[in-house]
Amino acid sequence: EAGVTQSPTHLIKTRGQQATLRCSPISGHTSVYWYQQALGLGLQFLLWYDEGEERNRGNFPPRFSGRQFPNYSSELNVNALELEDSALYLCASSLAGREAFFGQGTRLTVV
Template sequence: EAGVTQSPTHLIKTRGQQATLRCSPISGHTSVYWYQQALGLGLQFLLWYDEGEERNRGNFPPRFSGRQFPNYSSELNVNALELEDSALYLCASSLAGQETQYFGPGTRLLVL
C-alpha cells in the first residue's frame, strides 16, 4: 500500500512569490497534518485538516494557508514568501480520530 506522497520534492522561489505544496494521504486516511522543519527550529505543527475543514492551526501567520479536497488530498499555500520560510515541509496523515500519524518524504522549499 502506498504511503503519504508529496509533490514537488524540491521547490525554489524568490521572496514575495507564492508556493503551493501538495500531499496525498494514505488510502483511507481522512486527516492531514502539515509541519515545517526549519534548520534550528525543529519540527513545528502548521495545520490540521479533517473532512475538508481546517480543524487546528499552529503558531504561524495567515499567509500560511491550505485546503483539503473531497478525495482527502491537501494543498499548502505560502503567500508572500520570506527567506525564513526556507524549510522542509512535511505532510502526515492519520485515520479519523486516531493518534498515529504517518509522514511523507517532504517538500524542500528554498526561498531566494
C-alpha cells in the same frame, strides 16, 4: 499500499512569490497534518485538516493557508514568501485519533 506522497520534493522560489505544496494521504486516511521544520530544529505545527475541514491551526501568519479536497488530499499555500520560510515542509496523514504516517517532505528554498 502507497504511502503519503508529497510534491514537489524540492521547490525554489524568490522572495515575494507564492508556493503551493501538495500532499496525497494514505488511502482511507481522513486527517492531514502540515508541519514546518527548519534545518536542525523541531516540528512546528502548521495546519490540521480532517474530513475536509480545518480543525486547528498553528501560530503562523495568515499568508500560510491550505485546504483539503473531497478525496482528502491537501494543499498548502504560502504567499508573499520570505527568506525565513525556507524549510522542510512535512505532511502526515492518519485516521482521526491514530498514528500518523509522513511523506518525504518538500524542501522549500526562498532566495
